[in-house]
Structures are given as structure tokens and as C-alpha cells.
Amino acid sequence: MQGIIIKNISNKYTVIAEENKYICEARGKFRHTKDTPLVGDKVEFDEKTNIIKEIYPRINKFDRPPVANIYATIIVASLKKPDLDLYLLDKMLTTINNKCLKVIIMFTKIDLCNEDEIKQAKNLKKYYESLNYSVYFNNDAKAISTIKKELRNKVVTLVGQSGAGKSTFLNKLSPSLNIDTHPISDALNRGVHTTRHTEIYDIEGIYFVDTPGFSALELNMNQEELKASFPEFNNYLNKCKYKDCNHDKEEDCIIKQMVKEKKILESRYNNYLSFKKEIYESSRKLFR
Ligand SMILES: Nc1nc2c(ncn2[C@@H]2O[C@H](COP(=O)(O)OP(=O)(O)O)[C@@H](O)[C@H]2O)c(=O)[nH]1
Ligand SMILES: [Mg+2]
Ligand SMILES: [Zn+2]
Numbered sequence: 001m002q003g004i005i006i007k008n009i010s011n012k013y014t015v016i017a018e019e020n021k022y023i024c025e026a027r028g029k030f031r032h033t034k035d036t037p038l039v040g041d042k043v044e045f046d047e048k049t050n051i052i053k054e055i056y057p058r059i060n061k062f063d064r065p066p067v068a069n070i071y072a073t074i075i076v077a078s079l080k081k082p083d084l085d086l087y088l089l090d091k092m093l094t095t096i097n098n099k100c101l102k103v104i105i106m107f108t109k110i111d112l113c114n115e116d117e118i119k120q121a122k123n124l125k126k127y128y129e130s131l132n133y134s135v136y137f138n139n140d141a142k143a144i145s146t147i148k149k150e151l152r153n154k155v156v157t158l159v160g161q162s163g164a165g166k167s168t169f170l171n172k173l174s175p176s177l178n179i180d181t182h183p184i185s186d187a188l189n190r191g192v193h194t195t196r197h198t199e200i201y202d203i204e205g206i207y208f209v210d211t212p213g214f215s216a217l218e219l220n221m222n223q224e225e226l227k228a229s230f231p232e233f234n235n236y237l238n239k240c241k242y243k244d245c246n247h248d249k250e251e252d253c254i255i256k257q258m259v260k261e262k263k264i265l266e267s268r269y270n271n272y273l274s275f276k277k278e279i280y281e282s283s284r285k286l287f288r
Contacts, residue, residue: 006200026052040068065198072102076160080112090271094229108138108165131231155207
């Protein structure tokens with residue numbers, strides 16, 4: 001039988017298959033291959049002995065939290081309360097990089113914006129869409145139904161600052177859920193996250209990974225990977241004076257030129273420079 005692992009507590013795997021749950025174990029061959037099953041894995045198991053026999057090839061694998069096959073990440077970013085933080089948004093995009101097949105940006109609280117801010121938000125939507133991300137506003141009912149259709153039967157994760165509107169979004173997907181939502185002040189006062197096990201919840205046929213660990217944003221990459229995580233740079237591959245241009249202090253850099261011409265968003269470029277510095281500094285720490 002085929003199923004998806006939705007929970008792992010002390011190597012007792014809860015597998016969901018045709019709406020039923022089975023508590024399975026992995027024995028024998030997985031001990032030798034080091035390749036132990038992960039939450040998110042699609043597996044073949046014996047429904048009589050409850051033994052996992054096979055792990056299907058993964059589309060990706062994350063270490064913290066340990067989870068596999070995340071098809072999409074939904075980034076919830078509020079425009080107000082808390083104010084839009086483009087550094088954080090770009091950092092999340094870079095961290096996710098190309099690991100997921102799909103990235104969705106969900107802007108919230110446009111109802112709290114003034115006219116100028118709405119205009120700016122719409123321009124941002126267009127820009128990020130040009131980078132091949134799906135971008136929606138959370139008050140768009142059509143967006144909710146599109147997302148429901150697109151993510152059906154997929155493993156999905158939801159990230160974003162505390163107070164951004166993640167719980168509110170889940171309630172919109174499935175009104176019967178009734179998850180607690182908190183104004184920011186409350187959210188901040190709820191204390192530190194306690195570590196929990198990773199678990200997947202089926203919400204309207206979408207498998208949401210509940211992942212406290214995903215809030216730790218580490219730029220675990222080298223400078224080349226950083227560059228590659230900015231899709232807008234790829235449009236100008238090899239057009240700088242130096243083939244391995246870092247688009248920083250170099251002269252005749254097409255990327256800097258495009259920022260001047262407003263073809264590349266200045267905030268994106270500045271965030272790129274910040275990430276570049278952060279990666280450089282953490283690598284220096286490593287070798288000290
Ligand atoms: N005005 C407005 N408030 C919202 C919106 N989305 C969420 N909120 C409010 O923002 C607060 C934080 O939302 P919540 O879903 O708990 O955020 P979470 O911490 O990301 O789960 C709550 O008081 C929500 O009612 C929105 O689109 N507009
Ligand atoms: Mg919440
Ligand atoms: Zn350059």
C-alpha cells in the first residue's frame with residue numbers, strides 16, 4: 001500500500017493512506033542505507049505487518065526540521081502591522097532558493113494601507129511575479145480557490161513573521177478550523193517556541209507541515225548559490241565585464257546598471273549585498 005508519512009515519534013511513523021492512518025515501523029534495509037524515512041515521504045508499506053518497505057524518490061529534503069517532499073512554500077508577508085519587511089521576504093526567498101517547486105507570496109492586510117501603499121504593494125506584486133513567484137493578496141477570494149486547487153494532495157509549508165496572518169489564512173482556507181489568531185502584541189507575549197515534533201496536518205486536502213524550525217533563516221550557501229537565488233540576475237548571465245562578477249564593487253556591472261535603470265528593484269539589490277556580506281562573515285567565523 002502507498003501512503004505519506006505525516007508524523008514520526010521515536011521512529012513510529014504515522015502513515016496516511018486512503019484516508020486511514022497506520023502506525024508503521026521501518027526495519028531491516030533502512031538501517032544499512034542511512035536513508036531513514038522522513039515526515040513527508042511517500043512510502044510503500046505492508047498494511048498487515050505495518051512495515052515500511054520502500055521510500056519513493058524525494059523532490060527535496062530539509063534537515064531542520066527533518067522533512068521531505070515539500071512541494072510549495074507559502075510566505076505570508078503583512079503590508080502593515082507589522083510593516084512590510086522586504087529584507088525578511090527576500091531572505092526567505094533566498095533561503096528557500098530552488099528547493100521547492102513552487103513559492104507563493106501572500107501579502108496580507110492591504111485593507112490597512114493608504115493609497116500610496118496600495119500602489120506600492122501592487123508594483124511589488126508585479127515585480128515578484130516577473131521572477132516566477134505566485135503572488136496574491138489575502139483578501140482575494142479567487143486566490144484562495146486557486147491555491148486550494150493547485151496544492152491539493154501536496155506537502156506545503158507556511159512561513160512568515162509572527163502576526164503576519166498565517167493562522168488567519170488557514171482559517172480562510174478552512175473556516176471550520178477556527179485556529180487562534182493573535183494581534184502582534186499577544187503573539188509576542190506568548191513566550192519562546194517550545195520545540196515540538198514535526199507533523200503534517202491535512203487541511204482541505206492540502207498537507208501542511210507544522211514547522212516551528214522553519215523560522216530559523218540561515219543562509220546555508222556559497223556566493224555562487226546566492227547569486228543563483230536571484231532569478232533577475234540570470235537574465236543577464238555573462239553580460240558583466242567580468243565573467244564571475246559579484247555585482248558589488250566591480251566596474252561595468254550590468255546588474256548595477258539595471259538597478260539604476262529601475263529594471264531591478266533597488267531593495268532586492270541591497271538585500272543581495274547584505275546577504276553576500278552575511279555569508280562572507282559566517283565563512284570567516286568558520287575558518288578562524
Ligand atoms: N486588518 C487585517 N488584519 C488581519 C489580516 N490578516 C490577519 N489579520 C490580523 O492580524 C493579527 C495576526 O494574525 P494571525 O493570523 O494570528 O498571525 P500569525 O501569527 O501569522 O498566525 C490578528 O489579529 C488577525 O486578525 C488582514 O488581512 N487584515
Ligand atoms: Mg498563528
Ligand atoms: Zn556584475
